Amino acid sequence: MTHAEAASRAAFLSSELHRHNRLYYVEARPEISDQQFDLLLKELQEIEAKFPDLQTPDSPTLRVGGAPLEGFTQITHTVRMMSLDNTYSEEELSAFFARVQKGLGREKVECVIEPKVDGVAITVRYENGVLKYGATRGDGQTGDDVTNNLKTIKRLPLRLPKDGPQTFEVRGEVFMSKAGFAKLNQEREEAGEATFANPRNSTAGTLKLLDPKIVAKRPLDIVFYGLAEASDVESQNEVYALLDAAGLRKADLIWQADSAEGLLQAIRELDEKRKSLPYETDGAVIKVNSFVDQRELGVTSKAPRWAIAYKYQPEQAETKLLAIDIQVGRTGALTPVARLVPVLVSGSTVSNATLHNYEEIERKDIRVGDTVIIEKAGEIIPAVVSVKKELRSGDESTVAAPTHCPVCGTAVHKDEEQVVIRCPNPHCPEVVKRRIEHFVSRGAMDISGLGEAVIAQLVDFKKADGSRLVADVADIYDMDELSLARLDRVGTKSIDNYLKAISSSKQQDPWRLVFGLGILHVGAGGARKLIEHFGGIDAIAKASVEELMQCPDIGEIVAVSIHAWFREANNITLLDRLRAGGLNFTQKAVEAASDKLNGTTWVITGTLSQDRETIADTIRANGGKVSGSVSGKTTYLLAGEDAGSKLDKATKLGVKIVNEAEFRAML
Numbered sequence: 082m083t084h085a086e087a088a089s090r091a092a093f094l095s096s097e098l099h100r101h102n103r104l105y106y107v108e109a110r111p112e113i114s115d116q117q118f119d120l121l122l123k124e125l126q127e128i129e130a131k132f133p134d135l136q137t138p139d140s141p142t143l144r145v146g147g148a149p150l151e152g153f154t155q156i157t158h159t160v161r162m163m164s165l166d167n168t169y170s171e172e173e174l175s176a177f178f179a180r181v182q183k184g185l186g187r188e189k190v191e192c193v194i195e196p197k198v199d200g201v202a203i204t205v206r207y208e209n210g211v212l213k214y215g216a217t218r219g220d221g222q223t224g225d226d227v228t229n230n231l232k233t234i235k236r237l238p239l240r241l242p243k244d245g246p247q248t249f250e251v252r253g254e255v256f257m258s259k260a261g262f263a264k265l266n267q268e269r270e271e272a273g274e275a276t277f278a279n280p281r282n283s284t285a286g287t288l289k290l291l292d293p294k295i296v297a298k299r300p301l302d303i304v305f306y307g308l309a310e311a312s313d314v315e316s317q318n319e320v321y322a323l324l325d326a327a328g329l330r331k332a333d334l335i336w337q338a339d340s341a342e343g344l345l346q347a348i349r350e351l352d353e354k355r356k357s358l359p360y361e362t363d364g365a366v367i368k369v370n371s372f373v374d375q376r377e378l379g380v381t382s383k384a385p386r387w388a389i390a391y392k393y394q395p396e397q398a399e400t401k402l403l404a405i406d407i408q409v410g411r412t413g414a415l416t417p418v419a420r421l422v423p424v425l426v427s428g429s430t431v432s433n434a435t436l437h438n439y440e441e442i443e444r445k446d447i448r449v450g451d452t453v454i455i456e457k458a459g460e461i462i463p464a465v466v467s468v469k470k471e472l473r474s475g476d477e478s479t480v481a482a483p484t485h486c487p488v489c490g491t492a493v494h495k496d497e498e499q500v501v502i503r504c505p506n507p508h509c510p511e512v513v514k515r516r517i518e519h520f521v522s523r524g525a526m527d528i529s530g531l532g533e534a535v536i537a538q539l540v541d542f543k544k545a546d547g548s549r550l551v552a553d554v555a556d557i558y559d560m561d562e563l564s565l566a567r568l569d570r571v572g573t574k575s576i577d578n579y580l581k582a583i584s585s586s587k588q589q590d591p592w593r594l595v596f597g598l599g600i601l602h603v604g605a606g607g608a609r610k611l612i613e614h615f616g617g618i619d620a621i622a623k624a625s626v627e628e629l630m631q632c633p634d635i636g637e638i639v640a641v642s643i644h645a646w647f648r649e650a651n652n653i654t655l656l657d658r659l660r661a662g663g664l665n666f667t668q669k670a671v672e673a674a675s676d677k678l679n680g681t682t683w684v685i686t687g688t689l690s691q692d693r694e695t696i697a698d699t700i701r702a703n704g705g706k707v708s709g710s711v712s713g714k715t716t717y718l719l720a721g722e723d724a725g726s727k728l729d730k731a732t733k734l735g736v737k738i739v740n741e742a743e744f745r746a747m748l
């Protein structure tokens with residue numbers, strides 16, 4: 082690999098890892114499996130080891146993955162919360178033990194082995210026997226204050242027994258039991274709500290809810306495994322005793338070993354036993370027992386050298402491949418999808434699996450009619466991992482990569498480097514649908530109500546002149562009652578709601594628009610950074626590649642992509658139409674920083690003219706703090722329409738209540 086190749090691959094991996102971290106930690110909806118994520122991370126680590134100059138200060142190899150959430154007060158950790166290095170192979174586990182032996186200069190090193198509970202990392206502080214606060218890991222330095230949500234966990238004591246430790250900070254994992262998770266998902270399905278992919282996702286999603294009342298209905302639980310700071314104890318085994326004395330739950334299964342062979346035996350036993358544990362586990366955590374040894378071994382920039390997570394291979398199942406369909410994505414990517422005879426894996430029925438790309442189909446020699454092994458470990462889309470060739474009858478058929486788009490018939494374009502086959506036609510109806518779905522999505526312009534089915538109708542409907550009712554995102558703003566009335570099964574009330582949502586989306590922050598445009602490599606975070614740096618869309622459009630690279634987090638590949646996007650004739654016209662439609666292209670003046678709200682803490686509730694995130698941003702930009710729940714520390718409750726329990730609580734506590742107009746007047 083040449084330096085230039087390595088640089089481009091590293092930039093790609095780094096931006097992908099940042100994106101997956103965000104999906105995983107902030108949005109709680111990962112797109113790839115943990116193992117796939119770990120493989121990408123490992124590849125980047127290897128490139129950085131070979132070309133150390135390619136390691137940027139914000140490289141995902143150096144940082145703990147989370148980020149603070151909006152709507153919560155932040156807590157700076159007394160002692161950093163770290164990640165764990167991980168491995169999927171017994172050889173690497175033995176290599177870890179050999180490093181520990183070498184580091185300590187002796188043969189026998191006592192270790193403990195605990196189940197790795199698949200939940201969300203948490204720190205809980207007790208002072209004088211009373212629960213002071215609980216916080217998530219966040220970026221390792223600062224986490225979210227989720228005390229009110231944690232207080233809904235029955236197993237978590239608010240007060241400690243008098244005869245145990247009184248002031249200390251414990252580290253643990255919040256999780257949802259397998260049974261609790263299944264019940265929750267069933268209820269959500271019945272209510273027509275989106276189901277969670279796995280218990281870890283539902284735990285992360287629950288902890289970030291701003292209303293503890295809803296959290297209280299979710300079956301959260303907690304288990305502890307460590308201390309923030311070693312006070313009187315000098316080993317992991319003493320931590321267990323301390324947890325027992327404090328009445329805090331520790332791991333149900335713990336092994337002790339002092340040799341590589343002992344470690345391997347423990348992880349194999351745990352793999353057998355974990356299936357009957359009431360909660361999901363994704364591995365074993367191996368820790369050096371003695372704190373003296375731990376200090377001697379030290380830490381890297383993101384994980385201790387005295388511990389490692391051994392992860393188990395995801396669960397697999399055998400089934401038959403019925404067909405290979407083509408899914409058309411927002412960027413025109415044509416992704417092969419396997420249709421399967423439904424099969425039960427990791428507790429859920431799977432009938433589709435991703436095949437990623439045609440190169441992979443060829444590499445694995447996957448044919449229609451084959452018996453395949455599929456794998457699912459928490460990820461949303463299960464994957465085909467291999468084929469049982471010995472079971473072939475000879476009737477199986479190979480599937481070639483498409484030469485033309487199955488929807489619009491345009492000759493496909495193959496991107497050599499990225500192995501992706503694309504439909505290059507910007508007017509391809511499927512591509513247009515995906516783009517519009519992205520544009521209206523919650524993370525982008527947040528036009529509620531415009532779901533997939535409505536969008537499909539809007540795009541498929543041909544007007545008298547043969548043109549589509551909606552052919553690009555600007556057409557959304559040209560719609561009126563008459564055009565919407567042509568849709569099937571859409572009543573006047575819905576039409577009214579769509580138009581209202583479309584109209585109010587014009588006021589959205591410009592970063593949402595930038596994100597919604599779907600520029601390759603520009604995620605929500607990147608779009609925010611761009612607007613913060615340039616102040617508005619027109620300045621971004623004018624910027625040179627070099628100027629774009631001055632913006633934090635925008636590397637060369639991303640800058641080139643943005644630069645090219647704003648110079649394409651179609652896009653220039655699109656932007657002109659969006660501007661003419663009255664969309665917000667510049668950061669609003671009210672959001673310019675002031676100190677008018679210094680020293681105030683706000684809670685936002687009810688329906689307001691903008692979404693809560695945007696209003697919270699405005700409060701923070703003007704010096705105020707935003708918290709998720711009403712307490713004695715709340716200065717103002719900003720109450721919109723249909724405010725509920727928070728309004729009651731604020732009234733009870735005598736917190737000053739303001740409406741949106743009064744709030745705007747304060748700025």
Ligand SMILES: NC(=O)c1ccc[n+]([C@@H]2O[C@H](COP(=O)([O-])OP(=O)(O)OC[C@H]3O[C@@H](n4cnc5c(N)ncnc54)[C@H](O)[C@@H]3O)[C@@H](O)[C@H]2O)c1
Nearest residue numbers: 101102105111113114115118164165195197198202306366
């Ligand atoms: N699928 C994705 O898109 C995606 C994205 C980001 C991260 N991830 C996954 O998350 C991992 C990185 O996350 P991470 O940094 O939280 O590492 P990790 O989850 O692999 O390990 C660290 C965490 O393990 C937890 N843990 C559970 N039981 C424990 C025990 N007994 N002792 C100590 N800790 C215990 C702690 O919360 C700790 O913070 C990756 O390896 C990847 O598998 C996946």
Ligand SMILES: [Zn+2]
Nearest residue numbers: 486489504509
């Ligand atoms: Zn097409």
